[in-house]
Amino acid sequence: MSGAGGFRSIAIVGLGLLGGSIGLAVREYLPGVRTTGFDLSPAHRARAAERGLVDRVCDDAADAVREADCVIFCVPPGAMGESALAVADAVRADAVVSDVGSCKVSVAKALSDALPGRHVIPAHPVAGTENSGPDAGFASLFQGRWCIVTPPADVDAAKLAALTSFWEAIGAKVELMDAAHHDRVLAVTSHLPHLIAYTIVGTASDLEEVTQSEVIKYSAGGFRDFTRIAASDPTMWRDVFLSNREAVLEMLQRFSEDLTALQKAIRVGDGATLFDHFTRTRAIRRSIIEMGQDDARPDFGRKH
Ligand code: NAP
16 A cells, blocks of 8 residues: 555545545545546436546446455445445455445444455545535545544554545544444434424425515525525435434434423523523534634625
8 A cells, every 4th residue: 555545546436525525635635546436327427527536437336446445435324235235246355445424333334234354444524515416526625624433343453544544634634433422423413403404494484474585585594504404415314314313313302302491491581591501502603613613704704
């Protein structure tokens, strides 16, 4: 192995937002590393070739992975198993097999079941946008973002080091985590917020006494920030909720209890409870900005 990330040749299966961004990031930050790619959609393959997301777009998944010393699955969580099975005979025995899936316990199982005996080291870059497909990717997506790697207990230390260096080379900060813990953390930081956004946008559009045009016209009151999240890819998010069901349901239970407490505070006129709660949440926003995880400018730096 050679190069800053340790790999000579990286195969990307699924050339959408995440896969395309990895390909472009390798071109930008690891120019000596070759990339191959495959996507089930012929239209996405054609567009990926036009945009140069990888050095070589293959029409056959096995061709894409055959020479790679690292194969990264960038398909929706529910498609990880089948996409890995499709290349099971072609993946090199010494290759690192990884992914970018938003849920780790279910995806780790799907990859290990499809590729028994291989070096499966799951990962989740906590970076993304509401866009998807081969036009969505960009090289700087992972700059300054966390990539959570969830190695199995018997991981090969050299392979783990290579994967870690790879993510660092394309701009990410790496954290190692137990897969089940990852799923609980992401249930509250990502999956539940998406569920809430999907719900509130649906609720607003179903209201009879408020027109759609009013909802859109006055969206700057807070609603539009939910609409960005609620515009996220339906396939991926269906799979996330089905794959991380237990952790999401547990966090949803906690959320419902806390929401009921605030509902009661409003009903009984308990301003102190509301004020204390909102003061605590404001501090969390400040911590996120201090850690460089969001824009410090008011209203996300939007031009007014
Ligand atoms: P995306 O833009 O929709 O890209 C996924 C690509 O994989 C699509 O082109 C899709 O084609 C293709 N595909 C589906 N099934 C396939 C298969 N069996 N074999 C080969 N290609 C297949 O989605 P994404 O946002 O990059 O998400 C990919 C993964 O990244 C997901 O596991 C997600 O959990 C994870 N992730 C996403 C984000 C985010 O913000 N979006 C952030 C971190 C991690 P079709 O569209 O034709 O099905």
